[in-house]
Amino acid sequence: MEKKGITLVVQGRFEKTFLDQMARDIETAFGWPVSVVPLTHDILPFFDAARKQYDANRLLQLVHAEYAAESLKTIGLFQVDLFIPILTYIFGQAQYNGSTGIASVYRLRNEQYGMAGNERLLYERFRKVVIHELGHAFGLIHCHVPICVMRPGTYVEDIDQKKHFFCNKCYAELEASLKAIQGS
């Protein structure tokens, strides 16, 4: 069965314009058609009451098991705070060279840091996180070029420092990966 491009699986309330813009930008970044579907599963079972966060490993498994089969790459877009057992929080994660990833907008909001909300900045940050995680799914590793979207970031300020596109080296690797997929 032919895979049908990249799927954004959306949890929670995102503005339609926000999602439309995201779909266009992801399509531009990877050159594959992008579709948007809602996440229809209850995520409450993945809530960890002690940490007051959602288990990102299990959410990744859910997205992978329920939504990834027909897509080349699938990424879940979440509104909730994510953790993995070993880390206090994550912005997102993906299967390296795999088919699925997840990303959360929760810790990207200025309001989390006592600053005035900024929807434009929030979108910019989230776009970078989503492209970064999809990059991992396409087999890219972290990059040390300061402006490259694959540069690792553990604070929102790190994310603000980089751009939403790939450096030449990462782009060449992405192209090779995309060609390999098209050829297979």
Next chain:
Amino acid sequence: MKTTISILIVDDEESVRDSLYNWFIEDGYEVDCAANAKEALAKIESEKFDIILADIKMPGMDGLEMHRRIKAFDSSAIIIVMTAFASVETAVQALKDGAFDYITKPFDPDDLTHLIRNAARQISLRNENETLKNKLVTLENIEDIVGNSDGMIRVLKEVENVAPAHSSVIITGESGTGKELIARAIHSNSPRKFFPLVTVHCGALSEDLLESELFGHEKGAFTGAMFNRKGRFEMADGGTVFLDEIATISMKMQIELLRVLESKMFTRVGGNKEIKSDFRIICATNKDLKRMVADGSFREDLYYRLNVVNINIPPLRDRKEDIPMLVTYFIKKYCTSMSRDLITIDQAALRRLEEYHFPGNVRELENMIERAIVVGNGKEIRLKDLPIETDVVTDSNDSLNELEKKYIQKTLEKYDWNISRSAKALQIDRVTLYNKIKKHQLSSPRK
């Protein structure tokens, strides 16, 4: 050479292993996982990991015990211990046991990134340090021992063969042949190269001083012993002791030395605590130790203990083909140290050096070149800059006629073929000198 840093994650929780695995893979590291200490130790035995990230609380062998075993197996391993149950005691214990760092689960992503980055930096510095040390040692060996003659090639081959072993070595050779340089070459090519090479010039010390120098002394052992002092044997632990002029030590010291060589244990002068030190011994002498054994002035048992390997350095007069290379080497050495432009040596001066018998060997040649650079014209070393007395008769089998020819030629060269000055030096008149030049068919090289 391996360039990617490898990480082994040891944790009994699968979710932790998976999370860390994904985190590090995305950073471009080589990552492997083990679910318990036993599995980790098996992996470490078959593969080298740069960084080991280990949980403390695990069923079976805990992380601290595993850490001790890894350190015993590979002391350079960088181990970071992690635990969900923070306690100061375990953290202190882990660090005391040599852990690189300690981190409490769950970590802040930024802390984890910094921790691994610091460990990676340490690995890179360690590798760089190793490379530089090797480079230094190689440079020392290449530059300090100069010679292309068969004799020196044989010596260097012997150095190469004997260096990796732990056997005692006696280096023999006339004064000034470079015995200490050969000892340094052996040490710096041996597995002991990162530990000290301690040199003792036995001939320069009285018996009492030598004893204190070699074994150290306790405070109050003798008048003037105000503090405890480590001896050379103690200082050389892990390295090499070079005893120069071994033939000069007294019978009493010979017995002491033999005892130390056999047990590698000794006590400081005035002390009663046995000290253990692991050192290799290299000796040097310009005397015939075998003859000394025969006439009873050197102990036979000590001789055989020391003389496991013997390296004999030929005198410079037996390897004259090395002289041009040595001259170039010393010119470069002294011109550089005196911040002067490099100079050359004229053919007559070089020929004179090649004919000279060098009783003081390479040291004498070195001193000559140094002096010639100081007193010379700053452009080239001339015959008159060399402090060689005319000694054509010394080792010669030539006829009287030949000797006269050579003597006159050298005098003429010394005075740049200035007939008046040469005649004056030869204590003959100018006409006689002209006649002798004609008779021996001598001619100035400038014509």
